[in-house]
Amino acid sequence: MLILKALLRGPLHGYSVAEWIQQTSQQMLKVEEGALYPALHRMELRGLLKSKWGTSDNNRRAKFYELTTEGQKKLNAEAQRWARLSSAVAFVMQAS
Amino acid sequence: MAQNLHEFLFRLKALFQKRRLDRDLADELAFHQAMIQNKLLRQGVPQADADAQTRRAFGNESRWHERLRELWQFHSLENFGRDVSFSLRVLRKSPGFTFVAMLTLALGVGANTTVFSMINGLLLRPLAVPESNRLAVLGIDMGRPQIQYSFAVPLFRGLEHRHEVFSQVFAFDRRKFQVRGTSETESVNGQLVSGDFFSALETPPLLGRTLTPVDDCKGGNPSGFGVVISESFWQRWFNRAPNVIGQKLQIDNTAFTVVGVMPKRFIGADPLQRPSIFAPLAVEPVLDGSRNLTDAGLHAWWLTVVGRLEPGVTLQQANAQVGAATSTVVHELVANPEQLARIQQRHLHFTAENGSAGFTSIRMSFRKPLTAVFAMCGGILLLACMNLASLLMARGAVREPELATRLALGATRRRLVQQLLVESLSIALMGTAAGLAVAPVVSKSLSVMLLGGQGDMHLDTSLDIRVFAFAALASIVAALLVGLVPALQATSRSLNEQIKSGQHSTQSRERRRVLPKIMMAGEVALALMLVVGAGLLASSLVRLYLSGAGFDPQGLDNISFSLDKQPLKGGAFLGFYRQLQDGLRRQPGVTSVSFARMVPFTDFFWDEDLSVGAGKTQNIYHNSVGPDYFKTMRIPLFAGRDFDWSDTPSTGPKIILNQAAVKLLFPDRSPLGQFVTKHEGKATFEYEVMGVVGDAKYENLRSLAPPTAYLPMSQDDGQMGPSYNAVVRTSGPAGPLADAARSLAMSMAPAIPAPLLTPMSVTVDESLSAERTMALLAVFFAACALMVTAVGLYGTLAYATTRRTNEIGIRMALGARRTQVVAMVFLQNASVALAGTTLGLTAALLASRLLASFLYGTSARDPWVFAGSILALALIASAASLLPALRSARINPMDAIRCE
Numbered sequence: 001m002l003i004l005k006a007l008l009r010g011p012l013h014g015y016s017v018a019e020w021i022q023q024t025s026q027q028m029l030k031v032e033e034g035a036l037y038p039a040l041h042r043m044e045l046r047g048l049l050k051s052k053w054g055t056s057d058n059n060r061r062a063k064f065y066e067l068t069t070e071g072q073k074k075l076n077a078e079a080q081r082w083a084r085l086s087s088a089v090a091f092v093m094q095a096s
Numbered sequence: 097m098a099q100n101l102h103e104f105l106f107r108l109k110a111l112f113q114k115r116r117l118d119r120d121l122a123d124e125l126a127f128h129q130a131m132i133q134n135k136l137l138r139q140g141v142p143q144a145d146a147d148a149q150t151r152r153a154f155g156n157e158s159r160w161h162e163r164l165r166e167l168w169q170f171h172s173l174e175n176f177g178r179d180v181s182f183s184l185r186v187l188r189k190s191p192g193f194t195f196v197a198m199l200t201l202a203l204g205v206g207a208n209t210t211v212f213s214m215i216n217g218l219l220l221r222p223l224a225v226p227e228s229n230r231l232a233v234l235g236i237d238m239g240r241p242q243i244q245y246s247f248a249v250p251l252f253r254g255l256e257h258r259h260e261v262f263s264q265v266f267a268f269d270r271r272k273f274q275v276r277g278t279s280e281t282e283s284v285n286g287q288l289v290s291g292d293f294f295s296a297l298e299t300p301p302l303l304g305r306t307l308t309p310v311d312d313c314k315g316g317n318p319s320g321f322g323v324v325i326s327e328s329f330w331q332r333w334f335n336r337a338p339n340v341i342g343q344k345l346q347i348d349n350t351a352f353t354v355v356g357v358m359p360k361r362f363i364g365a366d367p368l369q370r371p372s373i374f375a376p377l378a379v380e381p382v383l384d385g386s387r388n389l390t391d392a393g394l395h396a397w398w399l400t401v402v403g404r405l406e407p408g409v410t411l412q413q414a415n416a417q418v419g420a421a422t423s424t425v426v427h428e429l430v431a432n433p434e435q436l437a438r439i440q441q442r443h444l445h446f447t448a449e450n451g452s453a454g455f456t457s458i459r460m461s462f463r464k465p466l467t468a469v470f471a472m473c474g475g476i477l478l479l480a481c482m483n484l485a486s487l488l489m490a491r492g493a494v495r496e497p498e499l500a501t502r503l504a505l506g507a508t509r510r511r512l513v514q515q516l517l518v519e520s521l522s523i524a525l526m527g528t529a530a531g532l533a534v535a536p537v538v539s540k541s542l543s544v545m546l547l548g549g550q551g552d553m554h555l556d557t558s559l560d561i562r563v564f565a566f567a568a569l570a571s572i573v574a575a576l577l578v579g580l581v582p583a584l585q586a587t588s589r590s591l592n593e594q595i596k597s598g599q600h601s602t603q604s605r606e607r608r609r610v611l612p613k614i615m616m617a618g619e620v621a622l623a624l625m626l627v628v629g630a631g632l633l634a635s636s637l638v639r640l641y642l643s644g645a646g647f648d649p650q651g652l653d654n655i656s657f658s659l660d661k662q663p664l665k666g667g668a669f670l671g672f673y674r675q676l677q678d679g680l681r682r683q684p685g686v687t688s689v690s691f692a693r694m695v696p697f698t699d700f701f702w703d704e705d706l707s708v709g710a711g712k713t714q715n716i717y718h719n720s721v722g723p724d725y726f727k728t729m730r731i732p733l734f735a736g737r738d739f740d741w742s743d744t745p746s747t748g749p750k751i752i753l754n755q756a757a758v759k760l761l762f763p764d765r766s767p768l769g770q771f772v773t774k775h776e777g778k779a780t781f782e783y784e785v786m787g788v789v790g791d792a793k794y795e796n797l798r799s800l801a802p803p804t805a806y807l808p809m810s811q812d813d814g815q816m817g818p819s820y821n822a823v824v825r826t827s828g829p830a831g832p833l834a835d836a837a838r839s840l841a842m843s844m845a846p847a848i849p850a851p852l853l854t855p856m857s858v859t860v861d862e863s864l865s866a867e868r869t870m871a872l873l874a875v876f877f878a879a880c881a882l883m884v885t886a887v888g889l890y891g892t893l894a895y896a897t898t899r900r901t902n903e904i905g906i907r908m909a910l911g912a913r914r915t916q917v918v919a920m921v922f923l924q925n926a927s928v929a930l931a932g933t934t935l936g937l938t939a940a941l942l943a944s945r946l947l948a949s950f951l952y953g954t955s956a957r958d959p960w961v962f963a964g965s966i967l968a969l970a971l972i973a974s975a976a977s978l979l980p981a982l983r984s985a986r987i988n989p990m991d992a993i994r995c996e
Contacts, residue, residue, distance in 0.1 A: 014124060015131040033128060047102035053120075056127070058134070063124045 001082060002029070003039060004067060004075040007049065011064040013056060014040060040065055048074050175511075176518065183519040193491065194523065196887055197484050201527025201574060202534075203880055204480035207473040209528075209535040209567045213557045214543055215466050217367065218459060220562060222452045224361045226298045231365070232414055233451035234265070234401040239442050245455065246397040249377075249390045254425040255401065255446070256290065261414040262403035264296035268365060269398050273373050274658060274849055275333075276346035280842065283658060283849040284329070286373030287364055288380055294324070296404040297365065302327055304341040304356035311355070312376040321379050322355040323347065329372035330357045347375065348383040365402050365454045368553040387817065394429070400455050403448065411450060418446040458553065462546065465866045468950065472626060472877050477570065479622045479881055481577040483888040486615040488520065488578060490895035492586030499586055513583045520579025521572070528571035535559070535567075546869045585611065612892055613928050619888055620932025621939060623881040624969050628940040630878035631961035632947055633871040636954040640867065643953065645696065645860060646792030646801050647729035652856035653824045654695050655680075655837045658849050660819040669818050670810060673722065674741060675844065676822065683836045685828030690729075691722035691809055691820040694794075697863040701795050705775045706761065706805060713775055714760050717794050717804040720812050720820075726752075726789050728825050736768050736787030739808040750808055751783035754791050757803035772805075783807070796863045798952055823856075870950065882972050890976040893925050897984045904984055905992020914985040921984045925977035933966060940965075 006020045018031045043049045048071035056062040136146040187194040222228040235243040252267045268289040291309030334340045345352045381388040389396040422445040543555035680689045707713040767785040774781040791801035834853040944956040
């Protein structure tokens with residue numbers, strides 16, 4: 001979900017996805033490479049992402065990932081699910 | 097769903113672009129590494145530290161690759177591919193085993209496929225016509241065990257227009273047409289077909305039109321008689337001339353007009369026929385003259401009747417309906433109340449059965465032999481599988497260390513079993529491929545051999561989807577049979593035990609050896625059954641040949657002249673044959689020449705009722721023969737004299753009887769000079785007996801020589817037409833005689849087709865084609881079974897002995913003598929063989945009864961055959977067991993113990 005969210009702003013390569021998540025979460029969340037790439041590839045396989053090769057800011061060949069409509073739908077669904085879940089957790093915690 | 101599809105497509109793409117995928121992965125990761133490094137450098141970390149940190153963060157690169165790649169692959173498929181290549185490597189490492197295994201399976205699967213393709217061609221393959229599953233063959237149930245499938249013309253005409261369940265009902269029969277060409281007359285295979293034949297088979301013509309009910313009328317269609325020809329005949333006779341429609345054909349001395357050409361794939365409703373000419377059924381009286389089958393009414397049963405079911409009508413409904421319609425049809429036909437009562441007493445009724453594969457009369461006579469052969473083939477396949485399984489089991493034992501190592505390295509048992517199964521599957525597939533490669537050739541020659549005498553029949557044994565499916569099924573079943581048990585067994589033991597035990601014999605291993613022993617015993621039993629079956633069939637065939645025909649077929653040729661369409665009568669008729677006899681006698685190597693109406697063993701017979709005076713009438717086979725017949729055939733003349741050309745109608749009717757007929761008609765006195773009476777309806781005819789000859793078989797070699805009476809052809813009234821066969825005894829090869837007969841016939845009667853010369857020995861062989869084929873196949877299978885069993889016994893014992901090298905070494909070191917070692921190893925197999933033989937003997941005794949109907953003069957429990965089979969098996973088994981036993985005796989105790 002976080003990866004999908006990162007890609008909502010436009011195509012990114014793997015490194016900047018990790019960077020973006022790390023920065024946006026104020027260094028709270030750190031995405032390990034070992035989890036990031038399998039996740040990216042799995043989502044590409046399922047058709048949530050598509051990829052193309054391009055050049056990065058420093059002129060290197062890099063693989064850019066982009067959301068598909070399928071991926072957007074998935075993101076919406078996931079975001080709603082998360083909102084429900086987190087509010088539910090918050091309710092429980094506030095209860096006592 | 098969409099996601100699954102997407103995934104599948106991507107993986108498929110990845111499968112074919114593996115190298116690109118790998119490069120992309122590497123690039124992507126390298127880029128990421130570079131970015132991290134950049135960041136670290138920017139933060140002021142020194143180059144060397146940055147390198148190290150990046151590497152630490154990333155870890156092993158190939159591990160990364162593997163993880164990502166796994167995502168992209170078809171897991172099981174790639175594993176499977178790896179298994180296949182590994183299996184092939186393993187198999188290549190032991191070419192001897194692979195070769196034997198492949199050969200065994202090729203034999204098993206090949207034999208089954210061959211016989212199945214014949215069964216397919218004869219019984220299963222649907223006719224190449226639209227919706228052949230709606231065809232139904234009609235039969236008559238006369239209350240006999242066998243349903244009769246031949247109809248008389250009036251019965252068929254009574255059924256033809258009954259459309260309650262059938263949209264069309266048609267009849268056909270095969271026949272040879274004499275077609276006159278520009279230079280000579282040719283005999284052409286064709287069929288007489290009724291009006292709805294073509295409309296029911298729903299195949300459009302290539303050119304012109306098909307025959308219709310209008311053609312199938314007395315006198316033909318308004319513009320004469322029409323015929324439809326086949327594409328191949330159009331090619332051969334008319335050279336594919338487009339203006340063939342409307343051309344005249346002179347068939348059986350009658351003018352026909354070609355109205356249509358049928359495409360090559362159309363063969364009518366008999367799968368074994370390839371008719372070139374289709375003529376309307378209604379012209380039969382015109383072609384056959386006074387003795388035609390149509391006017392013979394209910395005395396001639398010759399038509400095959402097939403119906404096409406109305407849409408929506410089931411076969412059961414049709415069967416019930418035609419059964420119910422029987423009495424109406426019979427009532428319309430039979431006026432005589434006495435006859436009607438007789439028919440009703442027999443509960444005669446029509447039947448309808450599935451006709452999608454068409455109908456051929458030969459089906460009934462070959463169904464049983466083919467089934468028996470198929471059963472033998474199944475036995476061979478089972479034998480091959482058991483053999484391979486026990487060999488694999490032995491190999492599995494040898495491969496234990498390898499499997500143990502793989503288990504120890506983390507392979508799951510499932511994975512190992514899968515790999516072992518792939519191994520046996522690849523053997524099976526290779527074997528099947530080899531078997532399939534030879535199957536068409538073998539089945540072709542087999543069907544030629546089986547159909548033997550019926551030269552104009554054609555059994556299509558080509559491989560079609562059904563045969564392939566069968567072969568695939570057979571090979572997969574074989575692979576499972578072969579591979580599963582050994583694979584499960586080889587991997588069944590706990591890892592610990594596997595590694596620990598090494599070469600030491602443990603208690604549990606001894607226990608596990610029971611299974612291969614059972615397998616081998618089963619194999620021996622199966623082999624014994626096959627050998628016994630082969631022995632029975634072969635000895636029956638030998639007895640058939642030894643039983644003799646009553647005449648000497650060696651050096652005897654039969655030449656058939658198709659004179660039946662010639663208007664020869666009386667003196668001209670006799671003159672023609674006397675001239676022919678003189679002409680043939682002058683040929684080099686010819687020692688004697690005669691003629692006969694009926695040639696033995698050609699499926700035709702002629703019988704009459706004879707009595708002596710007012711005594712009991714006896715059914716006696718008849719033949720009409722020329723002078724010198726008995727001398728030519730070498731049938732001994734016991735009393736009286738032979739016929740002579742001077743025995744003309746004016747000298748009084750003469751007859752010669754064989755001994756069987758004499759025994760029946762004159763049990764107590766000499767028949768010479770006596771008279772016998774022939775009854776034909778109310779009329780009687782007297783014949784003077786002028787000779788007694790030896791018994792000669794008539795219809796086939798299997799049945800005893802029937803009581804037979806011979807009439808002189810010189811007194812033949814020509815009622816049955818002028819067609820006789822020449823029998824010629826030669827002292828040299830028959831080749832030149834055929835040419836001589838041809839030119840002789842051309843000069844004397846240019847209007848007849850070229851005469852056909854058949855050596856009598858060939859006729860005899862062909863009359864036994866089914867028996868010969870069966871016996872030959874059975875012997876071949878039995879030989880294969882013996883070989884396979886020998887290989888199996890040798891192989892398993894050799895492996896087992898190798899594994900006991902150590903133990904034997906110790907035994908010898910402790911003082912066992914070599915003979916004792918040999919005996920010990922040998923007895924290990926002997927007990928297996930003994931158990932197998934006992935089992936096989938029991939099974940063979942039970943099963944051989946099924947063969948009884950194929951046997952001639954041989955009991956299904958012939959003690960000699962059984963004893964011989966057991967002896968053969970014992971010899972083979974001993975030889976196969978002695979070799980490893982002797983080898984084990986050569987073990988050097990020092991070496992054996994030291995190798996520990």
